[in-house]
Amino acid sequence: DAGITQSPRHKVTETGTPVTLRCHQTENHRYMYWYRQDPGHGLRLIHYSYGVKDTDKGEVSDGYSVSRSKTEDFLLTLESATSSQTSVYFCAISGRDEKYEQYFGPGTRLTVT
Amino acid sequence: AQSVSQHNHHVILSEAASLELGCNYSYGGTVNLFWYVQYPGQHLQLLLKYFSGDPLVKGIKGFEAEFIKSKFSFNLRKPSVQWSDTAEYFCAASRYSSASKIIFGSGTRLSIRP
Numbered sequence: 746d747a748g749i750t751q752s753p754r755h756k757v758t759e760t761g762t763p764v765t766l767r768c769h770q771t772e773n774h775r776y777m778y779w780y781r782q783d784p785g786h787g788l789r790l791i792h793y794s795y796g797v798k799d800t801d802k803g804e805v806s807d808g809y810s811v812s813r814s815k816t817e818d819f820l821l822t823l824e825s826a827t828s829s830q831t832s833v834y835f836c837a838i839s840g841r842d843e844k845y846e847q848y849f850g851p852g853t854r855l856t857v858t
Numbered sequence: 859a860q861s862v863s864q865h866n867h868h869v870i871l872s873e874a875a876s877l878e879l880g881c882n883y884s885y886g887g888t889v890n891l892f893w894y895v896q897y898p899g900q901h902l903q904l905l906l907k908y909f910s911g912d913p914l915v916k917g918i919k920g921f922e923a924e925f926i927k928s929k930f931s932f933n934l935r936k937p938s939v940q941w942s943d944t945a946e947y948f949c950a951a952s953r954y955s956s957a958s959k960i961i962f963g964s965g966t967r968l969s970i971r972p
Contacts, residue, residue, distance in 0.1 A: 780962075785867075787948055787962040788902075835901060846892060847960060849901040 748772050749850035751836050757856045764823040766853050768836030770816075776839040777819040778803075778847065779811060781832040788835065794819055826857045860885050862951050864963035871939055872971045879934040879966050881923075881949030891932040892950040892960070893923055902948065908932065919943070941970045 748771030758764050768777060776795055780788040780803075790803030792811040800811050808830060810822045823830055833854050837847040861884045871877060883889060893905040906917025913925040923934045932949060949963040 778960075785964055787862075787864075787964040789962070790960070837902075846904045846907050849894075849903070851901050 749836060749838055749848060751834075751850040751853050753853060754851065755854045757858060758826050759858055760827055761825050764826050764855065766821045766823075766834055766836075766855070768819045768821070768850055770819075770838050772838060772840075772848075773816060774838040774840050774848075775816075776847075777813065778837040778839075779809075779819065779821045780835045780837065781805065781830075782835060782852075783832050791821065791834075823855075826855075828857050831855060831857045860951075860953075860959065860961055862949055862961050862963040864947075864949055864966050866966045867964070868967045868969070870969045870971065873941055874938050877934070877936040877939050877943070877968070879947055879949075879968070881932045881934065881963060882930050883932065883949075883951040883961075884930065885951055885953060887953060890952045891923075891925060892952075893917065893921070893932075893934050894948045894950060894962075896946045896948065896965075898945070905934070905947075939968075939970050941972045944968060944970045 750769045752767045778793040779791040782788050789805045791809050792803050794800045794813040812820045833852050835852045836850040839847045863882045865880050891908040894902040895905050896902045905921050906915050908915045908925045916922045921936050925932050946965045946967050948965045950960050952960040
């Protein structure tokens with residue numbers, strides 16, 4: 746398995762609070778991604794990064810922000826959590842070539858009450 | 859708009875039955891195609907991928923997929939399933955030159971009866 750960890754693995758938070766999820770990789774891969782997984786929707790891209798300090802929006806970016814200050818870390822922040830953001834969040838990485846497959850982390854289950 | 863469609867939401871088979879899961883994509887130009895598997899409680903793992911060349915792609919665990927450009931399809935097959943194949947299967951596609959836009963289908967849940 747690719748060296749990807751996510752923290753925390755589980756979190757319960759209240760509506761309106763900020764939440765930060767962390768993705769850490771040991772593969773020195775250029776590209777990093779945040780997805781959310783919801784029943785009936787598959788995986789949807791939230792944000793991605795193509796290098797340190799280089800990020801862009803994905804399909805469902807509203808209410809989320811990201812930062813990447815180091816190659817190995819990609820942070821996802823829910824600025825003010827809402828119940829619609831209850832989901833499982835997966836981080837993924839991919840290598841030097843854009844068409845390479847993505848490798849996924851173990852996921853973070855977030856519940857917003 | 860770019861999209862990936864998996865029309866089978868839940869497939870139930872008996873052990874040793876043959877499997878075919880449908881995947882259709884809507885993309886212009888050259889595409890990369892993937893099948894991922896997610897076992898219960900686990901993260902996604904790559905089963906196989908197609909970038910170019912032979913349209914019949916073999917992956918891990920006896921799975922294969924065929925890219926049919928004229929049908930915009932990339933169906934997953936396995937001649938004889940096992941109980942351990944119980945999982946959710948996701949088809950995905952990306953434009954050849956874009957790492958950022960991998961689009962996933964909604965998934966097909968496969969249940970194997972022992």
